[in-house]
Amino acid sequence: MRFPDPAHLRLAAPVAFLAVLLAGCASHAPAPAPAPEPRRAEQPADTGLPAAAARAIAQRFPGMHPVGHSAGHLQVDDADDLAVVLAPQGQPSEAIVAVLVTGAGGEYRVATNSRPTAPGCDTCTTTVDIARKLLSVHVMRPSDPDFERITWQFGYTDDALRLVNVTAAQPAGDDPIAHGYAISTNLVTGAKVDTLDPTQTDTSRRRELRSTVPLRRAIAFDTFDFTPPSLGPELRRQPPSAFEPQEGLPSAAALLLRRAFPGATVRAYSAGPLRVDGPRDLVVVLDPPGAGDTDTALALLLAQPDGNLKLGATSGPVTRGCHGCDVQVLIAHRALVVQTTSVDGADTHIVGWQFMAAPKDKAGALRLLGVRTVLASRSGTDTHRYVNTTNLVTGDKLDVVEDVVRGQRKRAEHASKLPVRLPIPFAGFTFDTSKLDAETRRDFNP
Numbered sequence: 001m002r003f004p005d006p007a008h009l010r011l012a013a014p015v016a017f018l019a020v021l022l023a024g025c026a027s028h029a030p031a032p033a034p035a036p037e038p039r040r041a042e043q044p045a046d047t048g049l050p051a052a053a054a055r056a057i058a059q060r061f062p063g064m065h066p067v068g069h070s071a072g073h074l075q076v077d078d079a080d081d082l083a084v085v086l087a088p089q090g091q092p093s094e095a096i097v098a099v100l101v102t103g104a105g106g107e108y109r110v111a112t113n114s115r116p117t118a119p120g121c122d123t124c125t126t127t128v129d130i131a132r133k134l135l136s137v138h139v140m141r142p143s144d145p146d147f148e149r150i151t152w153q154f155g156y157t158d159d160a161l162r163l164v165n166v167t168a169a170q171p172a173g174d175d176p177i178a179h180g181y182a183i184s185t186n187l188v189t190g191a192k193v194d195t196l197d198p199t200q201t202d203t204s205r206r207r208e209l210r211s212t213v214p215l216r217r218a219i220a221f222d223t224f225d226f227t228p229p230s231l232g233p234e235l236r237r238q239p240p241s242a243f244e245p246q247e248g249l250p251s252a253a254a255l256l257l258r259r260a261f262p263g264a265t266v267r268a269y270s271a272g273p274l275r276v277d278g279p280r281d282l283v284v285v286l287d288p289p290g291a292g293d294t295d296t297a298l299a300l301l302l303a304q305p306d307g308n309l310k311l312g313a314t315s316g317p318v319t320r321g322c323h324g325c326d327v328q329v330l331i332a333h334r335a336l337v338v339q340t341t342s343v344d345g346a347d348t349h350i351v352g353w354q355f356m357a358a359p360k361d362k363a364g365a366l367r368l369l370g371v372r373t374v375l376a377s378r379s380g381t382d383t384h385r386y387v388n389t390t391n392l393v394t395g396d397k398l399d400v401v402e403d404v405v406r407g408q409r410k411r412a413e414h415a416s417k418l419p420v421r422l423p424i425p426f427a428g429f430t431f432d433t434s435k436l437d438a439e440t441r442r443d444f445n446p
Contacts, residue, residue, distance in 0.1 A: 053108040072130030075156045083128040117226040120381040161221040185234040207243045239326040263289025272331030279303035313427035350374040366426035390439035395420045399444035412446040
């Protein structure tokens, strides 16, 4: 779905709604047939194992076949260890990792084995490697909305193989407001590093946030549950706003904000041109001073030809309907995107708003062009996602339902048409979805 170039707005060029507001959106043709079920991530059998290791595995795990392995030194330098990924035929989600050690006569024996590394995920794959006396178990989870890549590292302590480190990563993909996110946590020291990588439209430097998590009792390799929820604190994401204090607001902007909004706190901001051939403007997320009745709001700071900044329009309350929401802002392609995110247990609710000015409006008077709502939930390894996106210029609305159940993705969508509203200005705008009920309500149940 694309925003058109209507005569009353005369947009300089067709502007696609930023992916943060249009993920899963397509042209409004009749809803396509459901996509075919993805093939299971079945891996070929690993035929490179030593014969003695293959015999030991066949005796200990009848009915399972090796799909990958790695050799190295795990415990001592003068003994060869072997980590082998095993899976029942046709059941990649039930893959386990077995650790073998050599005996006095060169024979292999199974020292320990794991639980399933990707339970319930038919499209996941597992690989292993041994290096620097650590066993790394890499799990690729292509359907997981939180982390596509997770590496669990185990090392010997007190003669037992235990979890010592975990890293997880999720690429940003083609969403211009989403950052690539990575986490690395050392379970021995409690040190945790969260990393935000630059987005496609944000050329700022890579940002890191260091913290610590409470130490927990040692986790044995053979009892560990290979799922992200099993390490909640170690794999908990920080809100993007937590990284913002590392960014410096221009001094001229800080001075202007102190004068216009005394006592307010800058939570986040974004810079970029909002007007055709214009300089870089700023949008700032402001928390009010104290704990009064006022709420988080947005302020535009418009760049002037002489290099100064001028206070532009100020929005109405952003988080009145979701106190504690994370607020992100982004200026890209001469559009302002505002996104609020709230989390309630296993449910995540995201609302995105897109504003844009007419190209001849040198004052930068923004109007609401589109709104997108997302409701995502998780139950174990299954995820459910409902997205609706509405173009307020054309009245086009697209509802998308996307579920991942046992690693299988199911998607359905429905296009509809709504009456076109009068232009809604950014100035004083209240970010309240109830005011746009027809545009944001869930009215598709396949």
